[in-house]
Amino acid sequence: MKYVIPVIFIAVLVYALIKRVNIFSAYSRGAGEAIKFTFTLLPTLICIFIMCQLFERSGLASALTDALSPAMSALGIPKELTKLILIKPFSGSGSLAYLTEILESHGADSYISRCACVLYGSSETVFYISAVYFAACRQKKRLLPIIIILISTAISTIFACLLCRFL
Amino acid sequence: MxxxxxxxxxxxxxxxxxxxxxxxxxxxxxxxxxxxxxxxLFLIYAVWMGLSAVAEDSGLTRSLSRRIRKPLKRLFRTGDDQAAENIAMNISCNLLGIGGAATPYAVRAIARLEGEDNAFGQNLLFILNATSLQLVPATVIALRASLGSSAAHDITLPSLIVTALSTGIAVALFLAADALSRRKKK
Known part of the structure; x- marks a missing residue:
């Protein structure tokens, strides 16, 4: 897997060389577009990260975690994973930090850790993606796809915890 | 939101x-x-958008996505070649696990679909991306290996199964909801 990125990089450059493209000016133009692109994302990022900080610092996150744990265990989800499941839809870096914490405290090969890894690897930051993707759209009502994704994530979360007991 | x-x-x-x-x-x-x-993010986007501009100028993007453009156009109900091209690149990058390269393609595709008022295609692309399309969860494997796991790769199969399941359920639900709302309109 570690060869994927270098191979892609070299293949694209070699192909461009054969086609006699000005690689330097094309690359710098693309990198320049990234400046504009990142700036359009910044307002969204600020809102989401402020929300996450408030959520965490106010104690609401841990209160919600405690409140939801019994329901989660009833569905076969270990209570250590509640917080990860709650944070993942909002923040990739936040949930990665929390995943690291779980792996460190429970050991990388424990059931809890493997479960956490599968959950992290098979889901995405739904709210973040929706904000980024639809930032430039006129029609703002995008509730239905988000609800659909949350339902499918919930079902697959329960399934993942079951699957990790056997695989 | x-x-x-x-x-x-x-x-x-x-x-x-x-x-x-x-x-x-x-x-x-x-x-x-x-x-x-x-x-x-800017670092990642600058690296990948630079490379994707090179791929675009050399015609690589166009020739790579030629074969899957037609089925994608039908699937996303779009008549826009460039939208289909961006969707093809977005899906390929996701499958390869380079999410940083995938996002700019998705945003461009969404903008093209916006031009033809295609909310169906936009939502479908969003659902595919938001339920994760990764074949190999590289970040997680690297993290596990660095923390002393004896078999860092053994989560690949369960991750793949769960990813397929969540994407499958979401797409099925979305298509069902779409069919339902069309029937209501008739």
Whole structure:
């Protein structure tokens, strides 16, 4: 897997060389577009990260975690994973930090850790993606796809915890 | 997004009244994290968007996506060649596990679909991306290996099964909801 990125990089450059493209000016133009692109994302990022900080610092996150744990265990989800499941839809870096914490405290090969890894690897930051993707759209009502994704994530979360007991 | 943001921010803010000295630091730390993340994203986007501009100028993007353009156009109900091209690149990058390269393609595809008022295609692309399309969870495997796992790769298969399941359920639900709303209109 570690060869994927270098191979892609070299293949694209070699192909461009054969086609006699000005690689330097094309690359710098693309990198320049990234400046504009990142700036359009910044307002969204600020809102989401402020929300996450408030959520965490106010104690609401841990209160919600405690409140939801019994329901989660009833569905076969270990209570250590509640917080990860709650944070993942909002923040990739936040949930990665929390995943690291779980792996460190429970050991990388424990059931809890493997479960956490599968959950992290098979889901995405739904709210973040929706904000980024639809930032430039006129029609703002995008509730239905988000609800659909949350339902499918919930079902697959329960399934993942079951699957990790056997695989 | 507005409802979620308002609900969480407001209720957290009210709870924080018990520790008023924490209030402003929480806000500025949030903004700081955002800027730090944006800087990191910018590095990734600059690297990949540079390369994708090279691929585009050399005609590589066009010839790579030629074969799957037609089925994609039918699937996403679009008549726009460039939208289909961007969707093809977005899906390929996702499958290869280079999410940083995938996002700019998705945003471009969404903008093209916006031009023809194709909310169906936009939502479908969003659902595919938001349920994760990764074949190999490279980040997680690297993290496990660095923390002393004896078999860092053994989560690949369960991750793949769960990813396929969640994407399958979401797409099925979305198509069902779409069929239902069309029937209502008739």
């Amino acid at each position: 507005n409802a979620v943001f308002t609900l969480i921010t407001l209720s957290s803010a009210i709870l924080l009244l018990f520790e008023p000295e924490q209030f402003l630091p929480a806000l500025t730390d949030g903004a700081q994290n955002a800027v730090r993340t944006a800087a990191m």
